[in-house]
Amino acid sequence: TVPAVADIFSADDLAVARELREQALAGDGGYEIVADLTTRIGPRLAGSEADPRAVAWAERLLTEMGFDRVWLEPATFPTWHRNLERAQITEPVAFDMVTLALGFSPATPAGGLEGEVVMFDDLAALEAAEPAEVKGRIVFIRNRMRAARDGSGYGPAVQARSIGARVAASKGGLALMIRSIGTSSNRFAHTGTQRFDADTRALPAVAISNPDADRLERLIAMGEPVRAEIEVDAEFIEAYTSHNVIAEITGSKYPEQIVALGAHLDSWDVGTGALDDGAGIAIVTEAGRLILDLEQRPDRSIQIIYFAAEEIGLWGGRAWAEANADNFHNIQVGAESDFGAGPIYEIAARVSDQAWPVIKAIQAELAPLGIELGDRRASGGPDFIPAAPYGMAAIDLRQDGLHYFDYHHTENDTLDKINPEELAQNAAAYAVLAWLSAQSPIDFGSGETLLDEEAARAAE
Amino acid sequence: TVPAVADIFSADDLAVARELREQALAGDGGYEIVADLTTRIGPRLAGSEADPRAVAWAERLLTEMGFDRVWLEPATFPTWHRNLERAQITEPVAFDMVTLALGFSPATPAGGLEGEVVMFDDLAALEAAEPAEVKGRIVFIRNRMRAARDGSGYGPAVQARSIGARVAASKGGLALMIRSIGTSSNRFAHTGTQRFDADTRALPAVAISNPDADRLERLIAMGEPVRAEIEVDAEFIEAYTSHNVIAEITGSKYPEQIVALGAHLDSWDVGTGALDDGAGIAIVTEAGRLILDLEQRPDRSIQIIYFAAEEIGLWGGRAWAEANADNFHNIQVGAESDFGAGPIYEIAARVSDQAWPVIKAIQAELAPLGIELGDRRASGGPDFIPAAPYGMAAIDLRQDGLHYFDYHHTENDTLDKINPEELAQNAAAYAVLAWLSAQSPIDFGSGETLLDEEAARAAE
Ligand SMILES: [Zn+2]
Ligand SMILES: [Zn+2]
Ligand SMILES: [Zn+2]
Ligand SMILES: [Zn+2]
Structure with missing residues (x-):
């Protein structure tokens, strides 16, 4: 009892x-x-x-x-690090965006890749798209994270980051570019990992800052074709061993x-x-x-x-x-x-x-x-x-x-x-x-x- | 009457x-x-x-x-543009700071310049300093701008930006680095012009973001010598002609x-x-x-x-x-x-x-x-x-x-x-x-x- x-x-x-x-x-x-x-x-x-x-x-x-007692406990994992990333709109006007590569993004060819931008409201819209809409294009997912005390807006929005690149890859996309998964309108990009497996590394993937995403959306709304250039240099590391650090009373x-x-x-x-x-x-x-x-x-x-x-x-x-x-x-x-x-x-x-x-x-x-x-x-x-x-x-x-x-x-x-x-x-x-x-x-x-x-x- | x-x-x-x-x-x-x-x-x-x-x-x-009526009216002026800037603490720990060169800053030698950092509370403290404190060092002015409805905090704080480099130069300083003249703790650097004359271009000058200035201050407070590396590439343009645009009713x-x-x-x-x-x-x-x-x-x-x-x-x-x-x-x-x-x-x-x-x-x-x-x-x-x-x-x-x-x-x-x-x-x-x-x-x-x-x- x-x-x-x-x-x-x-x-x-x-x-x-x-x-x-x-x-x-x-x-x-x-x-x-x-x-x-x-x-x-x-x-x-x-x-x-x-x-x-x-x-x-x-x-x-x-x-x-x-x-x-204080001791270390090993943990071995694949990891990744960025060397550089840039994302620029090239047409109909040229501008640099504040950007960060997403975790495990592969590098682009040196000098970057260039293509037309195709915008989707969210991951579901990308999933529903015909491959012909995506093929050879830079996929831009514009979904906005909702602010909430319990952080419940993160889960739905972060799907675009977690698996957006693999969905875009499956339809022949050139690269993934997402609105940052964050609630601020400050001009920072939001990085984070992608769900890791062999496919994850198929497509370069970046997040752009929310004010840059706003500007891109306004530009797309003007109706002329929008083109972008993305460059990522990053390295994948097969296995690294770090340690949990544990202290006991x-x-x-x-x-x-x-x-x-x-x-x-x-x-x-x-x-x-x-x-x-x-x-x-x-x-x-x-x-x-x-x-x-x-x-x-x-x-x-x-x-x-x-x-x-x-x-x-x-x-x-x-x-x-x-x-x-x-x-x-x-x-x-x-x-x-x-x-x-x-x-x-x-x-x-x-x-x-x-x-x-x-x-x-x-x-x-x-x-x-x-x-x-x-x-x-x-x-x-x-x-x-x-x-x-x-x-x-x-x-x-x-x-x-x-x-x-x-x-x-x-x-x-x-x-x-x-x-x-x-x-x-x-x-x-x-x-x-x-x-x-x-x-x-x-x-x-x-x-x-x-x-x-x-x-x-x-x-x- | x-x-x-x-x-x-x-x-x-x-x-x-x-x-x-x-x-x-x-x-x-x-x-x-x-x-x-x-x-x-x-x-x-x-x-x-x-x-x-x-x-x-x-x-x-x-x-x-x-x-x-709509017409243009010419205005001719000297101007400047930045190609790159970076500011890094190298000792006792290495880190990159978010930075922007100040208007009319000259370039450093390619690859940057390196030196010990000496901190001053404000421009007046730098003005009062013995040249021996400043000579060969990177001058850091830490003054903080006060927020006010009427913007009255800007004038006192911005002196460090307007003439800090020439004061530092007059005492043999290597470069100027200031806390950004801004009221936000977001990690952005604040650019702006320096009072323009021939002397203005004597010393490379950058602003670092306020969170980076905080970290630098904490590091200096730990008591070990702090060293930094600054690189600026920028160009001075003697004369450019633009136009005021005027419309009349x-x-x-x-x-x-x-x-x-x-x-x-x-x-x-x-x-x-x-x-x-x-x-x-x-x-x-x-x-x-x-x-x-x-x-x-x-x-x-x-x-x-x-x-x-x-x-x-x-x-x-x-x-x-x-x-x-x-x-x-x-x-x-x-x-x-x-x-x-x-x-x-x-x-x-x-x-x-x-x-x-x-x-x-x-x-x-x-x-x-x-x-x-x-x-x-x-x-x-x-x-x-x-x-x-x-x-x-x-x-x-x-x-x-x-x-x-x-x-x-x-x-x-x-x-x-x-x-x-x-x-x-x-x-x-x-x-x-x-x-x-x-x-x-x-x-x-x-x-x-x-x-x-x-x-x-x-x-x-
Ligand atoms: Zn985290
Ligand atoms: Zn965490
Ligand atoms: Zn202004
Ligand atoms: Zn203004």
């Missing part, structure tokens, strides 16, 4: 949770950590020269902070049981990866530091995981899930911070029926931070998606992302976009979450329990 | 003014004009390949609109008397010159169009002047003032729109004592647009500054510029930053102003009258 929500945690554990919350709010949320990361390391694309510098920075930081009663807080250390190669995901690094590290500074160790172990190579395909998360394939009964719960630095407004969780009251009890301690109880659908964040098939229990602390996609994956993702007070609210929530999850008298159900319950629910 | 304010204009003239105001508010403020200019022509630096295209576009537009009673509305046609070579000064072009053209569409011609002539080469030194304004040197008794009043597309909140005027009640009477018709009465200091706008020594009467319709310097002189000055409703408020104000100025029974005092009054006031 499940205890009443109010009785789940001991008075002592609740007192510590409240102390952690207040301490976090009085601090900077780890702002100095993300300031240091973005100043000393800057952009850190997986497999770039900055990748090992970032890993070394992280290992040193976590070691100096005094975690009980070892549990005093159940050291083998893990509460996993995550963020990803890599970033895109433009901007300095401040919001994505330096902020997450700061938040979970600050949460860990506060718990580390307690006079007591938690019952369970708490791990802070800096994932490698999230941006180009969740490779650090995949490696971690595979490494823990036989251990998910011990991974109590995972939660990653990877949605910028906006305040958290909701806690959602994928946990067993028995553990749902624990989430309610945790939410009661998050309520003073303005955090409400959400639903029972949670991924835990992108790097825990590869753990989903193993039935890992996952918690989402949902952040206000209304402006996240104004900056995400652009040159403009820099430290000044982070508000230390909002960062502190995040750190407070993660500290409370981690501490109470480590003290919970009830298991979260990771592994067979959760998979069995979900299978039973699906069969009903 | 001066009539009471309420009696200055006839009931018929006031009825027309109100009709113009309502018609303007029902329109788009000339949005389609600036949309066309920024789409078809784009950036149009004085003396660039786009300069004659812009002049031809303007002449055709104004002719097709049916102005009574010829007055029915006093055709030789001119009410002059201005805006500048040129722009910087980044962005598309939408706010600076495509918006002004739209506003004054729309005001002219509305008056042109009346069944009657105004008593005085109204001229719409698109000035050439404002950005690099007010050259179109200078040429216009010189061409009118013997005619300022006929230039009733000048007013230029060159502060973006924000709403107008105030009318200020430099007019004779006798004409000040006319300004009050005009303000009464602008009040429904939210426009208050300002002071008696007005320049008429940058391109009318060269007319000031001739005693030209001038009116400022002051716009809310709180966000103007978020975009000004950056790649981000694009059409999407313009709100057609705010543009329409501007066009309404200019239409009312031009019409009533053309119908005023009282002269504005341009020339000897104004100069004599001002001299007498100064002698008191």
Whole structure:
């Protein structure tokens, strides 16, 4: 039988949770950590020269902070880097556009390629097009991302980026050019990966800034044929090995049981990866530091995981899930911070029926931070998606992302976009979450329990 | 004797003014004009390949609109264009900064120059520095522009750009690097001209984006020596001849008397010159169009002047003032729109004592647009500054510029930053102003009258 929500945690554990919350709010949320990361390391694309510098920075930081254990875990992946990209309209008037190649775009011939531009409203329109409309042309997809607190406009719009090039290739297109998948009208292009497989590299693919897309649309509306020139130089790297960096606060009663807080250390190669995901690094590290500074160790172990190579395909998360394939009964719960630095407004969780009251009890301690109880659908964040098939229990602390996609994956993702007070609210929530999850008298159900319950629910 | 304010204009003239105001508010403020200019022509630096295209576009537009006369007036000036610029920190960590060369910057040696960075709080601190601090170093001025509705933060901050390079040169500096003179934390560099003379070209000069300046400051604060590499390739052009484009609504009673509305046609070579000064072009053209569409011609002539080469030194304004040197008794009043597309909140005027009640009477018709009465200091706008020594009467319709310097002189000055409703408020104000100025029974005092009054006031 499940205890009443109010009785789940001991008075002592609740007192510590409240102390952690207040301490976090009085601090900077780890702002100095993300300031240091973005100043000393800057952009850190997986497999770039900055990748090992970032890993070394992280290992040193976590070691100096005094975690009980700090170690590296390898992750091997294909990667890519850009040398140059340009996109220009050549007819009926000539102009340069602000552009970025999309991840895994192949190079064009040196000097670029040139062709007529054919515009589609969205990926579905391209999918419905006759090959004759596309063949030999530069495909321009103009779909606009909708801004929303929960970021729900991203999924529909990003399809054009994820698979636009392969759809265009299948109809004989020359290259893909998309309106940036972002919510700002600032003149930055938005990069990001394409869904990776052998086909992905078939067609050069770029995003143009939203003001440039506006101008292109107006030009097309004038009715004369519009021609463009695109040049990309980029390199595909078959295999690179980077590392997840993991720091542990070892549990005093159940050291083998893990509460996993995550963020990803890599970033895109433009901007300095401040919001994505330096902020997450700061938040979970600050949460860990506060718990580390307690006079007591938690019952369970708490791990802070800096994932490698999230941006180009969740490779650090995949490696971690595979490494823990036989251990998910011990991974109590995972939660990653990877949605910028906006305040958290909701806690959602994928946990067993028995553990749902624990989430309610945790939410009661998050309520003073303005955090409400959400639903029972949670991924835990992108790097825990590869753990989903193993039935890992996952918690989402949902952040206000209304402006996240104004900056995400652009040159403009820099430290000044982070508000230390909002960062502190995040750190407070993660500290409370981690501490109470480590003290919970009830298991979260990771592994067979959760998979069995979900299978039973699906069969009903 | 001066009539009471309420009696200055006839009931018929006031009825027309109100009709113009309502018609303007029902329109788009000339949005389609600036949309066309920024789409078809784009950036149009004085003396660039786009300069004659812009002049031809303007002449055709104004002719097709049916102005009574449209003509070109030559303006010859020195100019400059950029080929490339880069600024990188090389020690203690390497990173690329978003940068733009400042107008008239000379080229560095091919491959760039490299040196230690020395930081100054502002131009005054550089002026106070010992040459030994500066010699052989790259001078970085970190002053931050303050945002204000009236743009009053620009003047103090822009000194670093205007003469920073010559001050640095006088102390043996290697190059000048300034924090961008702008109010946004978006990662754009802000270009603009340096005060032009032979010395201006002594030292390569660039602006770096504000987030990059932040990072550089943090790096310097860490205490290790910071080194940078700067490369500029740019060309100085001794003399180029462009043209002011002028359109006239010829007055029915006093055709030789001119009410002059201005805006500048040129722009910087980044962005598309939408706010600076495509918006002004739209506003004054729309005001002219509305008056042109009346069944009657105004008593005085109204001229719409698109000035050439404002950005690099007010050259179109200078040429216009010189061409009118013997005619300022006929230039009733000048007013230029060159502060973006924000709403107008105030009318200020430099007019004779006798004409000040006319300004009050005009303000009464602008009040429904939210426009208050300002002071008696007005320049008429940058391109009318060269007319000031001739005693030209001038009116400022002051716009809310709180966000103007978020975009000004950056790649981000694009059409999407313009709100057609705010543009329409501007066009309404200019239409009312031009019409009533053309119908005023009282002269504005341009020339000897104004100069004599001002001299007498100064002698008191
Ligand atoms: Zn991320
Ligand atoms: Zn990302
Ligand atoms: Zn201007
Ligand atoms: Zn300007």
